[in-house]
Amino acid sequence: MKIKDLRINFKDSLSELYESEEILSFFYILSEKILGLKRVDVAMSMDVVITNDQLLHFINAKNRLINQDPIQYIIGDTEFYGLYFKVDQNVLIPRPETEELVDWIIKDYEHKKGERKLKILDIGTGSGCIAVSLAKNLPEAAVSAIDISEEALEIAMENAQYNDVKVNFIQTNILELDFLEERFDIIVSNPPYVRELEKQEIKPNVLDNEPHLALFVSDNDPLIFYKKITELAKQSLTAQGLLYFEINQYLGKETKKMIEKQGFESVIVRKDLYDNDRMIRASLIKKNDL
Structure with missing residues (x-):
């Protein structure tokens, strides 16, 4: 089968589930992974015949997309902060x-390199994207990361090793x-x-595939992790240390108020590119003392 025929078949098979641009994006991602061809190369290789x-x-990737599997899980990797x-x-x-959160931290500290x-x-490191990105961009830092899983x-x-950084990983339940x-x-x-209560807002490819342990909290205590981490941070931050969170866009005010009640003097809520409350930075000392 030629690449041009493969692309037509790919679009036709997925057209009822995804928008045209998203299908093409999937196709070009898979073309780079399977064929070793970037998007511009695909455009010039339409008459190339692919192997069985x-x-x-x-075909396997297409079937998984039909089942709403995320493209990142299908190819096995993703890009984050370069x-x-x-x-x-x-x-x-x-x-x-989350890249925006990482960028905030790096910009806060890159001028202090060498001090x-x-x-x-x-x-709650998960894939290690935050810890590894910080270790890579703040190479003089000693980075540790916790997860229950x-x-x-x-x-x-594996991600730390692949990106050639050292991170001290610890398995523990932060709530305990x-x-x-x-x-x-x-x-x-x-x-x-x-x-x-927000599950209905989650796309099926996320809801049916990504780990619920890392996504969901009870409606009755949605700030359970924020409360615990803020308590621990109050005890364990250095004098001018900073606490950073990614937050629920609907609970920015509530999260800020909770952190302030714990004794943090300077609590800043920052919006993401979509204009949603998404990040918090908090300090135990007033902003002008930082």
Whole structure:
């Protein structure tokens, strides 16, 4: 089969499930993965005949897309903050909003490079995207990362090794900790924050595939992880240390108020590119003292 015929078949098979541009995006991602052809190369290779083995890979991928499997799980990796990360059903697929959180931290600290060795803790690391990206871009920092899932930590370790950074990974349930054994300059977390009542807003390819343990919290206590991490951070941040969160867009005010009640003096809510409340930075000292 020629590439041009494959593309037509691919679009026709998925047209009832996805928009045309999204189908083409899937096709070009798979073309690079299976055929080794970037988008511009595909345009110039329409009459190239693919092998039976390559065709089989496309058919398998197409069938998984029909089943609403995320394209990132199908190809086995994704890009985040300029780095590549292995992903599977044991970890959440990193989002652009989380890149914004990572960028905020890096911009806050990159001017301090060389002053002293930062100590960073990422709580609920999943694929390791936050911890690994910070370790890569703040190379003098000592980075640790916590997760409850052994399977997730195995993926995160692979991602740290692949991106040539050192991260100290720890398996533990953060809700069961009474204290952190070290002090940190930065504590960051993208914990579960989607309420059960918000499930109807979640696309099937996310709801049916990504780990619910990393996504959902009870409607009755949606800030459970934020409360616990803020309590631990209050005890374990250094004098000028900062706490960063990715947050539920509907609970920005509530999350800010809770953090302030814990004694944090400077709590800033920042919107993401879609104009949703998405990130918080908090300090135990007033902003003008930072």
